[in-house]
Amino acid sequence: MKILICDDSAVMRGIIRRTLDQYGVNADFELSEAKDGQQALDHIAKDVPDLVFLDWNMPNLDGLGVVKRLRSQGSKVPIVMITSVSDPERVYEACEAGVTDYIEKPVSQIMLWERIKEHTRS
Amino acid sequence: MTFDIRSFVGPVSDALRTMGGVKPAVTAPAGPVPIPVFADVSSSLVLRGVRDVTMVLTMTERAAVCLAERVGLPSDEINEAMVGDLAGELLNVICGSLQKVEKFSFAFGLPATATGKHHEVEPLRGGFGERLVSRSNEGDLELFIVDGVA
Numbered sequence: 001m002k003i004l005i006c007d008d009s010a011v012m013r014g015i016i017r018r019t020l021d022q023y024g025v026n027a028d029f030e031l032s033e034a035k036d037g038q039q040a041l042d043h044i045a046k047d048v049p050d051l052v053f054l055d056w057n058m059p060n061l062d063g064l065g066v067v068k069r070l071r072s073q074g075s076k077v078p079i080v081m082i083t084s085v086s087d088p089e090r091v092y093e094a095c096e097a098g099v100t101d102y103i104e105k106p107v108s109q110i111m112l113w114e115r116i117k118e119h120t121r122s
Numbered sequence: 123m124t125f126d127i128r129s130f131v132g133p134v135s136d137a138l139r140t141m142g143g144v145k146p147a148v149t150a151p152a153g154p155v156p157i158p159v160f161a162d163v164s165s166s167l168v169l170r171g172v173r174d175v176t177m178v179l180t181m182t183e184r185a186a187v188c189l190a191e192r193v194g195l196p197s198d199e200i201n202e203a204m205v206g207d208l209a210g211e212l213l214n215v216i217c218g219s220l221q222k223v224e225k226f227s228f229a230f231g232l233p234a235t236a237t238g239k240h241h242e243v244e245p246l247r248g249g250f251g252e253r254l255v256s257r258s259n260e261g262d263l264e265l266f267i268v269d270g271v272a
Contacts (some may be wrong), residue, residue, distance in 0.1 A: 009207065009211070010195055010196075010199065010204070011190075011193070011195065011204060011207045011208045011211050012211055014190075014193035014194045014195050014208075015141065015193055015208075015211055015212065015215055017193070017194055018141060018192070018193045018194065019140075019141065019215070022140040022141070084232065105214055105218070105230075106214035106215060106217045106218035106221075106230055107214070107215060107218050108137075108215065108218030108219045108221060109137070109140060109141070109215070109218075109219065110219070111218065111221075
């Protein structure tokens with residue numbers, strides 16, 4: 001199974017990756033990373049993941065823009081948005097755009113793992 | 123309603139172990155935070171609820187660099203800004219582990235970070251709480267769980 005981690009912060013990408021490693025996810029999943037929205041779209045166009053963890057605030061196309069583009073192309077890839085944005089209107093906007101799930105920071109390891117189990121069930 | 127910050131110690135220790143790769147030990151029963159506290163990298167975050175709690179993470183430069191390498195950051199890209207960011211994000215994740223603790227819910231603030239060789243950690247001026255310490259040849263890391271907002 002393939003998971004794509006999209007965040008402009010190398011620190012956050014590393015923390016998510018380490019979190020997944022701790023749960024032994026690395027053994028069963030192929031983890032990839034993208035540093036901005038356009039890179040995320042390019043990656044998904046070449047190799048569709050089974051789950052995407054997506055930050056909202058990114059350069060070169062933000063998370064919301066990524067979601068809108070993917071859904072307009074007919075992509076049904078599960079997308080979990082991770083963000084410190086807590087404005088209910090923005091949460092609504094993300095859901096309307098087609099986000100599958102939403103995690104508000106601070107994230108916990110358990111929350112990440114539960115999302116993986118939830119959204120990668122066959 | 124009673125509230126005991128010692129209930130934080132378990133999940134916080136677990137989070138530090140899995141995320142930070144360190145084995146912290148509680149050095150003493152809850153008590154006054156020894157001041158002043160100095161660090162090379164520090165981050166603090168306030169949890170607001172029925173009671174307010176201040177979480178403070180401090181590290182030596184060596185601990186911060188080792189931690190950065192442990193989470194897979196390229197060695198040639200590790201700099202002061204990055205380790206500051208790492209301290210803040212790590213504290214965020216540690217605090218995230220508390221969301222299922224106790225019967226209280228918390229509103230989480232944003233982490234504030236500071237870097238600079240041997241700087242005094244301002245949020246620890248005064249206060250009463252728990253202290254978790256990890257000392258090794260990979261540097262020193264401490265996590266303070268302080269009752270109230272310092």
